[in-house]
Amino acid sequence: MRNSLFDWNELSAFYTDIVLPVVDLINPASFDYSSSMVAKSGFDWGLTFKWIYLPWEYFETPENNVKPFDSPAMPGGLLAMRREYFVELGEYDMGMEIWGSENIELSLKAWLCGGRVVVAPCSRVGHVFRMRRPYSSKPGMDTALYNAVRVAKTWLGEYEKNFFASKPRGTKIVFGDISENKKVKERLKCKDMKWFIENVYPELAPKVHDEL
Template sequence: MFDVSIVIPCKNEVNNLKKTVDSIMNSENNLSYEIIIVDDSCTDGSCDFINKNKEIYKNIKLISALSLGAAGSRNLGATAALGKYLFFCDAHVSVPDYWLDTLIKTLEQNNAHIIAPVIKDMIKENSKGYGQTWNKNLEVTWLLNEPKNNGSEIPIACGCAFGIKKEVFDAIGGFDKYFQVWGKEDEELCFKSWLFGYKIILDTSVEVKHLFRSRHPYQVTYENVIYNFLCMAYSHFSNKNLAKALNIARNNYAFSSAAAKIMLNEGLIKQRKEYFNKRKFNEDYFFEKFNISFNNIKTNKIG
């Protein structure tokens, strides 16, 4: 048993994964932890260093996956986790000393369920993000102003690095099992957490460095991202707000093909009913709580 399980999904990160693992292993922490790496069908030998240096990395759990995507890889890693807390990290981050100790202490002191550090640009070190939110089109944007109080509530914890109580992760069903490749997975999990009655906070005293890139080291299509957006909207939105989301998404050329796949996914009908039965708040609560102006968008009228 460990205090923390750190799950790192990896897809073609040969230049970054070892640096990330070394940063975590070299950081000072009092809490016990394990590192779980999910090799999501890498084609560049990202994880070869583990087997080549077995004495150094002997305690790492390495799991092979068949192109599950960002959400699926994280869920798979979580199934092997023995920790009370799950920390999900990208394969291209650098962490400071006592980051786990500090984040979990802040989490518990504030009776919260998900904790996010400040995310610092690894290249432009003066650039920092204090959590994320949505604009009126439900596009994710960074919160750039440091809150006055440590432990402030935030709408979205960036998937770069955040921690969640494992019991909460299990209670909300983890990341959406229907998501494709990449896009919206951390946003959906945080949105769902708020609707189910859980709280997300920011620890301003911990900064995790993240490598921001202009492109993915694997293929991500517009259809993947639009599909995930529609999947999230269908799973959580009332008919009124679902119509608004469809109006936003239909401007993308991949909308028709993505929408067709949503319509043919019978599992989403069951998931939508389950989520509506389990949640404590509707989606308007979230939009109003965090001053997201999506509610102000009007649907197109016919005639």
């Protein structure tokens, strides 16, 4: 039986895939290497990243140990994708500052605009999780919140109220020009956040008390 996943003649079928490895841990002091559990990436309504671990039973099926599976989001920087597709998606949001939410923005952009994000469980990359960031934010600016507001204003649509309920300080942020991001949405005829929740990340669906 032909396995289309590794059929090089059909790689064009995966042109819009963003592929992630399992992120293993490298100790920043000793550089000891340790394996991580296989996980998806997700986020909450504050656009804060989180890991979503798969149940052990999932791996009792042998093929699941190598078969890529969908992930709602990605950790920052650890990904493989076609350069042409990255450009087609508008690359990263160049209006963002320093650090934060660029991974959530690219994840949403991929899912909503015709692509997908998958984890290849047989691929592992070690990452040094530093004790602190070696750079600082701009004076007087919470760059992580600033970037998250840009994502919310561009991609969350009617659900941006859930973001601002989670991050009320975001309502005071002057988030800059997002017109180029809006053009990407229009050019690629991207879907909305309701579609993303229903088809990709149902666990994100607002609870009744979140709607009050």
